[in-house]
Amino acid sequence: MRVRKSSQPVLSAMPVTRWPVLLLQAVFLVSFxxxxxxxxxxxxxxxxxxxxxxxxxxxxxxEGDFVRYHYHGSFPDGTKFDSSYDRGTTYNVxxxxxxxxxxxDQALIGMCxxxxxxxxxxxxxxxxxxxxxxxxxxxxxxxxxxxxxxIWHPDDKxxxxxxxxxxxxxxxxxVSDFIRYHYNGxxxxxxxxxxxxxxMRTYDTYIGIGWxxxxxxxxxxxxxxxxxxxITVPPFLAYKEDGDGKDxxxxxxxxxxxxxxxxxxxxxxxxxxxxxxxxxxxRRTQAGDYIRYHYNGxxxxxxxxxxxxxxNRTYDTYIGxxxxxxxxxxxxxxxxxxxxxRITIPxxxxxxxxxxxxxxxxxxxxxxxxxxxxxxPDDSVSITSQFKPxxxxxxxxxxxxxxxxxxxxxxxxxxxxxxxQYGKTYNIVLGSGQVVMGMDIGLRDMxxxxxxxxxxxxxxxxxxxxxxxxxxxxxxxxxxxxxxxLIPGLPDGYMFVWNEEVSPNLFExxxxxxxxxxxxxxxxxxxxxxVDAGKGRLAPGFDAEKIIENxxxxxxxxxxxxxxxxxxxxxxxxxxxxxxxx
Ligand SMILES: *[C@@H]1O[C@H](CO)[C@@H](O)[C@H](O)[C@H]1NC(C)=O
Ligand SMILES: *[C@@H]1O[C@H](CO)[C@@H](O)[C@H](O)[C@H]1NC(C)=O
Ligand SMILES: *[C@@H]1O[C@H](CO)[C@@H](O)[C@H](O)[C@H]1NC(C)=O
Ligand SMILES: *[C@@H]1O[C@H](CO)[C@@H](O)[C@H](O)[C@H]1NC(C)=O
Ligand SMILES: *[C@@H]1O[C@H](CO)[C@@H](O)[C@H](O)[C@H]1NC(C)=O
Ligand SMILES: *[C@@H]1O[C@H](CO)[C@@H](O)[C@H](O)[C@H]1NC(C)=O
Ligand SMILES: [Ca+2]
Ligand SMILES: [Ca+2]
Numbered sequence: 189m190r191v192r193k194s195s196q197p198v199l200s201a202m203p204v205t206r207w208p209v210l211l212l213q214a215v216f217l218v219s220f221x222x223x224x225x226x227x228x229x230x231x232x233x234x235x236x237x238x239x240x241x242x243x244x245x246x247x248x249x250x251e252g253d254f255v256r257y258h259y260h261g262s263f264p265d266g267t268k269f270d271s272s273y274d275r276g277t278t279y280n281v282x283x284x285x286x287x288x289x290x291x292x293d294q295a296l297i298g299m300c301x302x303x304x305x306x307x308x309x310x311x312x313x314x315x316x317x318x319x320x321x322x323x324x325x326x327x328x329x330x331x332x333x334x335x336x337x338x339i340w341h342p343d344d345k346x347x348x349x350x351x352x353x354x355x356x357x358x359x360x361x362x363v364s365d366f367i368r369y370h371y372n373g374x375x376x377x378x379x380x381x382x383x384x385x386x387x388m389r390t391y392d393t394y395i396g397i398g399w400x401x402x403x404x405x406x407x408x409x410x411x412x413x414x415x416x417x418x419i420t421v422p423p424f425l426a427y428k429e430d431g432d433g434k435d436x437x438x439x440x441x442x443x444x445x446x447x448x449x450x451x452x453x454x455x456x457x458x459x460x461x462x463x464x465x466x467x468x469x470x471r472r473t474q475a476g477d478y479i480r481y482h483y484n485g486x487x488x489x490x491x492x493x494x495x496x497x498x499x500n501r502t503y504d505t506y507i508g509x510x511x512x513x514x515x516x517x518x519x520x521x522x523x524x525x526x527x528x529x530r531i532t533i534p535x536x537x538x539x540x541x542x543x544x545x546x547x548x549x550x551x552x553x554x555x556x557x558x559x560x561x562x563x564x565p566d567d568s569v570s571i572t573s574q575f576k577p578x579x580x581x582x583x584x585x586x587x588x589x590x591x592x593x594x595x596x597x598x599x600x601x602x603x604x605x606x607x608x609q610y611g612k613t614y615n616i617v618l619g620s621g622q623v624v625m626g627m628d629i630g631l632r633d634m635x636x637x638x639x640x641x642x643x644x645x646x647x648x649x650x651x652x653x654x655x656x657x658x659x660x661x662x663x664x665x666x667x668x669x670x671x672x673x674l675i676p677g678l679p680d681g682y683m684f685v686w687n688e689e690v691s692p693n694l695f696e697x698x699x700x701x702x703x704x705x706x707x708x709x710x711x712x713x714x715x716x717x718x719v720d721a722g723k724g725r726l727a728p729g730f731d732a733e734k735i736i737e738n739x740x741x742x743x744x745x746x747x748x749x750x751x752x753x754x755x756x757x758x759x760x761x762x763x764x765x766x767x768x769x770x
Contacts, residue, residue, distance in 0.1 A: 231560045234291050235308035239333075251284030254298060256338035256439060262331045264308075267324055271329075278337055281437045287336070289314045292332065299336045301376045316318055337377045340441045343668035344422040346407045354414035361411045361451055363396030366535075368450035368550060374443045376420075381435035381442075390449055397576070401426045404444065411448045413488045420442040441473040447490045452534040453554045458515045461530040463556070469524035475508030478646075479520055479562040480662060483546050483555045488532075493546040493553075502560050504662050513538045516555065523559045525599045531555045561599035561664040563645040569629040570643040577637035584634045586619030587677025589728030592631070595668040604659060613672055617729035624649050627667065635669045642667045675728040683727045684715065695756045705750040711743070712736045 249255055256278040261270040272279045276281055281287050283296050291309030299305060311317065311332045319326040334732050355729050361367055368390040373382040384391045394401050395408055403421030411417060421442045423429070431438040458610030480502040485494040505511045507520045521603045525530065535541065535550045535656055543549040591613040596604040616622040618631055626644030634640065644665045646652065654661040678685050690698050691751040698706050698714045726732050741747070743753045 201611050202685070208440070219419070219690045222426060232293055232312060234310065234313055237306040238297055238303065239306050240302075240304035242300060242302040245303070247339055248294050248298050248300045249283055249336070250341075251297065253339050253341050254280070254281050254355060254439065255299075256280045257284055257296070257299075257334060258335045258337065260333040263328050263334075264331060278437060287495035290329075292334075295332070295334065296336070296636050299334070301336055301339060302336045304333070307334055316487055338375065338439070338441050340422040342424065345493055346373060346403045346422075346425055347418075347420040348407050349418045349420075350411075351418065352414075352416040354412065356761055357412035357415065358663070358752075358769070359396055359412060359451060361409050361448065362453070365451055365563070365718045366393070366412075366550060367395050367408065367448060367450045367549070368392045369446050371447075372445045375437075375447070376441045390548065392450075403442070407444070408446065408448070411451075413448050413451050415488075416445070416672055417445055423582045434593075450487065450490075450550070450552050454536060456520050456534040458534070458537060459518050459532045461532075462527065463530055464526075466526035467523060469527070471524070472506055472520055473523045473559070473562050474564075477507050477562045477564050478503045478504065479507055479523070480558050480560045480660070481520070483557045486556075487548075488554060489551045502660065505560075513552070519555070519557075525559050527559050529557050529559075531557060543593065552768075559562060563664050565645075565647060567645040567647075569626045569645070569648055572632055572641045572643075573638065575639040577635060580638060581643070582674065582676075583616055583669065584631055584674055586617045586632075587680060587727065589615065589673075589675035589677060590631055590634075590671060591673035592617055593670045593672060597666045597668075598660070599664050599666060604665070607632070611626070615729065617677065617727070620729070621693035626665070627766045630667060630669065631671070634674075636670075636671050636674050639668070639670045642669055678725060678727045679728070683730070684724060686718075686724045689725055694760075695753050705752055706756075707742050707750050712752065713739045 196511075224382060225534060226697045248622070258278055259270075260268065260273060262268045269576065284293050286293065289309065291307065291313030294313070295305060295307040295309070309329045311319075311329060314330045315328065317326045319328055324330070332444045336352070370384045370390055371382075372385070374380050379580065396405050398405065398406075400431070401421065403425035404419065406425075407417075407419035407421060421444070422707060423439045423441060425441045427436050427438075427439045427440065431440060436442065482502055484494050484497070485496075508517055510517065512520070515537030516531065516563055517613060518537070519531035519533065531554075532554070533545075533553045538553045539547050539549075539551070541549045543551060546551065550693045557649075592615075593607045593613055595606045595608070616631075619628055621628070623631075624644065627642070628649030629648065630640065630642030631642065644667065646662045649665045650659045650663065652662050659665070696702070696704070698710055699709050700713070712733070715726075716723065719726055719732075726735050740751070743751045743755060745758065
């Protein structure tokens with residue numbers, strides 16, 4: 189067998205431009221023979237001309253291989269006697285087993301896929317002196333223009349070649365896993381027959397349980413998310429002698445370029461990985477708590493799908509009540525404020541086969557979360573004393589006038605407010621509704637000089653609404669408080685009390701000019717004088733003028749701007765019965 193090497197380098201991409209050259213050679217040969225006017229001498233030797241050789245030739249035909257090829261068969265004068273192209277299907281056959289004429293059996297040896305050969309076969313290696321009735325005359329030399337498209341061998345196995353492996357490859361595909369991947373499927377000659385990209389979605393399937401062709405069922409095993417592989421599947425592990433549809437011919441070797449995007453098992457639960465744990469964690473979330481957290485959501489391959497940060501606010505929800513996907517409901521348990529976790533949720537505990545929005549069906553979700561705060565609707569105010577003076581006998585109670593400093597923060601340390609920045613104390617009458625309920629509670633039973641940390645759940649703070657631009661919705665508040673002054677209040681319901689026995693001649697005492705009636709001015713002067721002399725007390729923390737005015741209006745029964753003795757007595761009488769102001 190003589191193999192003539194092509195004189196020029198031949199580029200695999202240029203078979204078409206070679207074609208006219210071949211034709212010329214064929215014509216030249218024919219004309220040479222006819223010009224000589226000699227009887228055609230049967231050529232005894234097989235002539236092979238490699239007219240196109242691909243750059244890469246990972247495999248070449250050996251005896252026993254099965255091949256698929258196209259050919260154009262002609263006589264030396266160029267007359268066509270047969271062509272696979274006319275039939276639209278490749279010629280498929282085992283090589284070296286006598287299933288084809290000897291010359292072809294020999295000529296195919298050593299060919300690689302996409303190689304093209306012009307083969308000239310003498311009759312002794314073709315149809316001899318008999319020929320084939322009506323097709324091949326006796327002693328015919330046959331020319332075949334052969335293009336090889338496929339090689340495989342019955343002993344072949346699935347071949348996998350990983351060409352990219354991510355740094356972290358902790359979990360790999362096992363039998364019965366569910367996977368999502370992208371692929372480009374080509375025949376061995378490079379013809380694309382299918383691509384998941386054309387459908388704009390991943391291919392999603394169980395693996396190893398017969399949902400896929402056998403070659404893929406094994407070829408995908410052991411992959412990790414992010415890995416890229418070439419999986420070469422011989423036809424007997426793919427679509428066999430039937431092929432599939434119009435794109436996969438019978439007996440075709442298939443080459444899949446695969447990237448794995450997602451992997452889980454229906455038996456999976458969630459996984460929860462601590463990324464950061466604060467030093468102090470006295471309390472952990474439990475079912476029924478209300479939590480505020482930030483999150484970044486990605487798919488397993490790192491594709492971002494959602495983040496609380498993009499909305500500039502935390503995600504807030506009750507835990508364990510089915511308000512969030514079940515995987516998250518579970519993942520939010522046993523967390524500390526300030527903790528960071530990575531929670532990985534399989535689709536059956538997330539958005540299932542349907543997916544939602546940017547989340548594809550059957551996707552595993554990865555949430556990186558940061559716990560901002562949490563509380564329980566049953567929580568009361570938590571009070572921790574930070575400093576107690578040794579003399580802590582006079583304790584604050586409702587009605588007391590308190591002067592205190594505070595630093596207010598959120599649980600994550602965000603500073604909300606501080607009295608120190610205004611350079612003066614915050615002053616309130618305890619129990620009068622001047623501060624949120626939680627603060628009223630937090631300031632109770634405190635003595636001057638005491639320091640406390642008061643934690644206020646939102647239902648005793650600023651509630652679900654928060655304060656626009658200042659306090660987030662449903663936020664737990666932390667107040668560090670120092671009580672600087674306490675002015676005891678009056679008994680409940682009193683705005684003025686006498687410190688000592690009331691003058692028996694009260695009306696006369698107040699009626700300074702002794703004209704038998706008391707205008708507001710006389711009344712006001714008198715009360716203020718008593719307060720100054722320490723004989724009586726006005727409720728601290730309120731506007732004295734207002735209190736006195738109210739007292740006066742109470743006494744001036746007919747509201748004519750003066751109190752008469754009769755009005756005074758009447759009111760005094762009632763008050764003794766009703767325990768009211770004066
Ligand atoms: C790989 O995993 C390790 C440990 O979990 C982690 O520290 C590292 O950041 C990971 N690398 C990548 C590229 O994800
Ligand atoms: C498939 O082809 C597309 C488009 O050419 C390409 O982006 C992708 O990387 C290829 N490979 C896989 C595994 O999808
Ligand atoms: C979030 O806040 C940033 C900076 O304050 C602002 O630029 C952005 O528009 C806000 N985004 C939304 C969704 O409110
Ligand atoms: C979310 O991503 C942003 C930007 O990368 C990062 O600053 C933030 O810490 C992440 N949050 C969580 C909870 O992982
Ligand atoms: C404790 O303080 C109260 C009120 O300030 C005061 O009356 C009392 O004398 C103090 N007792 C001692 C032992 O200092
Ligand atoms: C508030 O914070 C400042 C600065 O840390 C500190 O000096 C002050 O004592 C704090 N006030 C209270 C009431 O805790
Ligand atoms: Ca008077
Ligand atoms: Ca009157």
